[in-house]
Structures are given as C-alpha cells and as structure tokens.
Amino acid sequence: MAGIPTITLNDGVTIPQLGFGVFQVPDADTQAAVATALEAGYRSIDTAAVYGNEAGVGRAIAASGLLRDEVFVTTKLWVSDLGRTRARDALRRSLDKLGLDRVDLYLIHWPAPATDAYLEAWQTLEELQAEKLTRAIGVSNFLPEHLDRVAALGGTVPAVNQIELHPALQNRETVAANQAHGIATEAWSPFAQGAVLGEPAVVAAAGAHGVTPAQVVLRWHLQQGRIVIPKSVTPSRIAANLDVFGFELSTEELAAIDALENDGRTGPHPARYNG
Structure with missing residues (x-):
C-alpha cells in the first residue's frame, strides 16, 4: 500500500490509514482527481452513492493498471435506500457504476x-457481506445510541464509524463508543473545511517541522490512530497530503491541537439529520 500504514x-480486513475522499467532486472531474491520487500513491478511495461520482472513481481505477486487490474502495448507502430490499438494490447500482464486482467497505451513510x-439496512449489509459483495461493513455519522442499537441486534459489529472529526470537533463521546465496541474511527472533513488550518497551534507546529498546516492536522489524526x-x-495538495510520514508531532503539540475543541461542527447533526 505504497508505504501507507494500515x-x-x-x-x-485491513484498510490504509490514509485515503482519498471525493466528496463534492463532480463526476466529470473525479476520474482525473482519483487518477492523480492513485499515481501519487494513495490506495484507498472513499466515495458514496449520493456524491454522484462513483462512475468517475471506477473509470480511474480501471485506467490505473492497478490490480483490483491493490485499491481499497469504500462507498455508502444513502438515506433514501435504507431498509432491506432497497439497500440490496442500492449496492448493486453502486457496483455497476464503479465497474466492480465488490467493494471493500460499505457504510450506512447516516442513521436517519x-x-x-x-436497523433493517444493517441486517441487509450483513447479508451482502456474507455474499462477498463487500469485504467489510460499517456505518457513518452514527452516535453512541445508534451504535448501541446496532450492537443489540446481536450480529456483526460495524468495522468502521466514519464521522466528522477535526481539531474543532473531536467527537470524543462517539470516539469512546467506537473504542468500546471495537469499531475503527474514520474522520471526514479532517480540516473542518480549512477552518482549523490558521489556528496558532497548527501554524506553530507546521513551522517547527517545516511542513504545511494541513500536513500537521493529518499527522495529528494519524498519531491518534484514526483513519483519515x-x-x-489540486495535484500539489493531493501529493502533499500523502507526504506526512517523515515527521512526528510531540506530546505537547498534540495536546495544543487537542485544546482547539470548540464544538465546531461543519455538517449536519446526526441526531437531527434525516436526509
């Protein structure tokens, strides 16, 4: 996996700890962006049905010359497809657009x-995993109470919970719940849409290590064991975001970034969002 930790x-199932997201990338631009990422060394691509760019992801993978097992592909089940029959049909549509016979990780996008x-959708995901249409199954934007209800079904525990997580919103209660259930935490919006990159603690660490603020924030995520x-x-930023393994933040630098928590949510609240 191009030297990326897993x-x-x-x-x-093993997943690269650092992957490439395509949220809000138009399908027409997705093939070029993913091709650039794969050429730079990324081996994990995160998309979703609702992004409307699964086909672009698929075209880039097909054109890359990489073997299928060399690229970890995540996609997500949208809110309108929650439920038993709809969830099954939704994954089939995603696979058709991606041009794949399976994905590596299939997530319920929001609990709604x-x-x-x-809950019904989760049981269908278990069936889809058993049928080898996805290697791993998980959730996204689930709060502790949602995780508890899934666990109470008595079946498979989600492998991943992908949540909004950055220095301004560290979602500590949900991270603790993930850990309690043995669920890996994956961070979306890792830079708070750029809002945290000018924070003095981030800028100071960047100066100390001769790196960019974005590289500091990614390193902060990685050193705390999260997938990001x-x-x-932008090709230069795509490459720079992968170049985060040549330095390490100190305990003091990590603590200074931890102190930036201010409930700075950029996306919807999972308890209230229903699609």
Whole structure:
C-alpha cells in the first residue's frame, strides 16, 4: 500500500490509514482527481452513492493498471435506500457504476433516526457481506445510541464509524463508543473545511517541522490512530497530503491541537439529520 500504514478492522480486513475522499467532486472531474491520487500513491478511495461520482472513481481505477486487490474502495448507502430490499438494490447500482464486482467497505451513510430503517439496512449489509459483495461493513455519522442499537441486534459489529472529526470537533463521546465496541474511527472533513488550518497551534507546529498546516492536522489524526480521508482536486495538495510520514508531532503539540475543541461542527447533526 505504497508505504501507507494500515489499520486492521475488527473483522480482520485491513484498510490504509490514509485515503482519498471525493466528496463534492463532480463526476466529470473525479476520474482525473482519483487518477492523480492513485499515481501519487494513495490506495484507498472513499466515495458514496449520493456524491454522484462513483462512475468517475471506477473509470480511474480501471485506467490505473492497478490490480483490483491493490485499491481499497469504500462507498455508502444513502438515506433514501435504507431498509432491506432497497439497500440490496442500492449496492448493486453502486457496483455497476464503479465497474466492480465488490467493494471493500460499505457504510450506512447516516442513521436517519426518524425512520429507524438503519436497523433493517444493517441486517441487509450483513447479508451482502456474507455474499462477498463487500469485504467489510460499517456505518457513518452514527452516535453512541445508534451504535448501541446496532450492537443489540446481536450480529456483526460495524468495522468502521466514519464521522466528522477535526481539531474543532473531536467527537470524543462517539470516539469512546467506537473504542468500546471495537469499531475503527474514520474522520471526514479532517480540516473542518480549512477552518482549523490558521489556528496558532497548527501554524506553530507546521513551522517547527517545516511542513504545511494541513500536513500537521493529518499527522495529528494519524498519531491518534484514526483513519483519515482528505480531499483535494489540486495535484500539489493531493501529493502533499500523502507526504506526512517523515515527521512526528510531540506530546505537547498534540495536546495544543487537542485544546482547539470548540464544538465546531461543519455538517449536519446526526441526531437531527434525516436526509
């Protein structure tokens, strides 16, 4: 995996700790962005049905010359497809767009708690995993109470919970719940859409190590054991976001960035968002 550390999930599947996200990248631009990422050395691509760019991801993988097992592909089940039959059909559509016979990780994108349909959908994901249409299954934006209800079904525990997580919103209660259930934490919006890159603690660490603020924030995520999926369409930034393994933040630098928590959510709140 191009020297990128891996995380072993609770089902034995390994995922690169640093991947490439394509949220808000138009499908017409996705193939070029993913091709650039793969050429730079990324081996994990994160997309979703609702992004509308699974086809672009698939085209880039097909054109890369890489073997299927060399690229870890994540996609997600959208809220309107929660439920037993819809979830199965949704993964089939995603696979068709990606041009793949399986994905490596399939996530329920949001719990949409007003419907309670995420519980039925989870049981379908278990079936899809058993049928080898996805290697691992997980969730996204689930709060502790949602995780507890899935665990109470008595079946498979999610391998991953992908949540908004950055220095301004560290989601500590959810991270603790993930750890309690043996679920890996994956961070989306790792830079708070750029809002944390000018923070003095981040800028100071960047200066001390001769790196960029974005590289500091990625290093902060990695040193705390999280999976992280930065997004960019700029080739220089795509490459720079991968170049984060030649330095290490000190305990003091980590603590200074930890102190930036201010409930600075950039996306919807999972308890209230229903699609």
